[in-house]
Amino acid sequence: MKNSKTLLAIALTLALATGCKADPAVAASEAAATPATPNATEAQAQGAALLKARAAFDNKDYGACAEAMGSLIDTPLGLQHNAAYTTARCLALAGQAEKALELLKRPEVPRLTIVSTINSDAALENVRALPGWADTYKQLQAREQELESKMDLALRDEIIKRATLDFELRQKLASEKTEELQKQYQENLDWVAQMLTEKGWPGISLVGPVGNSALLSILMGITGRADLRHQALALMEKADPQEFDPEDFVQFTDITLLSDGKKQRFGTVFAHTDIDKFEMHPVESESTEALDQLRLQYGLPPVEEYKQLLIQRNAGAKPQGPSIEFNAEHSL
Structure with missing residues (x-):
């Protein structure tokens, strides 16, 4: 859970970096196509998967993290937590760079993640070494700009x-x-x-x-x-x-x-x-x-x-x- 100081620190970092001016490097977003609202039982199952993924990541069991978080990719909770990006990170850390690269091509990835940070994410070092990374990064930048064009x-x-x-x-x-x-x-x-x-x-x-x-x-x-x-x-x-x-x-x-x-x-x-x-x-x-x-x-x-x-x-x-x-x- 983030407190107000943590939240403000994020905003202040952006303000200092951009001078409070619009900057193409800032991640923008639009509402993703949202699956049907889950009932209580489904929501609890999704919550359990999220907690399992976080615990696996903390224990450096990246394969288990990718499996648990990957099950959330097309769920409401998964979209809220950018499950595709987190799954890609876990796959990369588990040595499955090619699968991670494919996930990073999903259109919702730039919704909650500043694209420039993806290019410097240490967890994705092996992904950036792949031949297809340059084209994928260009796609991410284009998607980010598309989302930002619809923002105020x-x-x-x-x-x-x-x-x-x-x-x-x-x-x-x-x-x-x-x-x-x-x-x-x-x-x-x-x-x-x-x-x-x-x-x-x-x-x-x-x-x-x-x-x-x-x-x-x-x-x-x-x-x-x-x-x-x-x-x-x-x-x-x-x-x-x-x-x-x-x-x-x-x-x-x-x-x-x-x-x-x-x-x-x-x-x-x-x-x-x-x-x-x-x-x-x-x-x-x-x-x-x-x-x-x-x-x-x-x-x-x-x-x-x-x-x-x-x-x-x-x-x-x-x-x-x-x-x-x-x-x-x-x-x-």
Whole structure:
């Protein structure tokens, strides 16, 4: 699960690299042809395959990773996670470069992946050594340009600039709550609200994965402004699921529910209470089993496994300040 700082780091990297100008090297996207929405059982099976692929990759069992991720290529969850590209990487690492090259020719590959990074991906070194790589790379570049031609690049760049401003203002407000800084912060959020009113949810098809992540970085960090959180979440719920990262959706849903004084739905929000101690905020599910089954539909690991991952990532770290105060309509 990505936090707002991680999301913003992606956007800031693009902003610094392009000067917030449209750049052909930036991956764009359009909604891929989406298979029928799976039922709960099918969604859980897809989620299990995703978790199996990730575990295999971590264990360097690249053949098993390719098999598990490959089973997702034509599924909704697989499209959301760019399964074709990940499968190609696993195949290449397993020594099956020719099969990897064929997968990279699929038209959805540039949807969530900046093509220039494919040309430098260490996992694909043996693929780039093949005679057919040069032509495949040209095809990827052409597809990327085709997708980008259908984007609103001005809106993407403006969202990135707004996300940069949001990050800077929240940093300043953490130590100096002046009236002028408060005004600038609220005006920036007002722009987001107006943009959502006019455009609806500006998904990956319209602003690309980086623009979409930049917008989520603003929304994830909001304090107060329940109206804006509700507006954004309602639009996400109505949008095609291919228009955003599913992990962003479940985390933003939980943050919004907790901020309203309700129980979270997916169990993605934990309080860092002490060194190596994390406590999950209350959830709607009546049992851990029911919660884990729901999480599985979105490719999320069991909640206890996720808790252990949080502990590992923050081993020995002290909690940084007070926990998030949910159900508090306060300003920064």
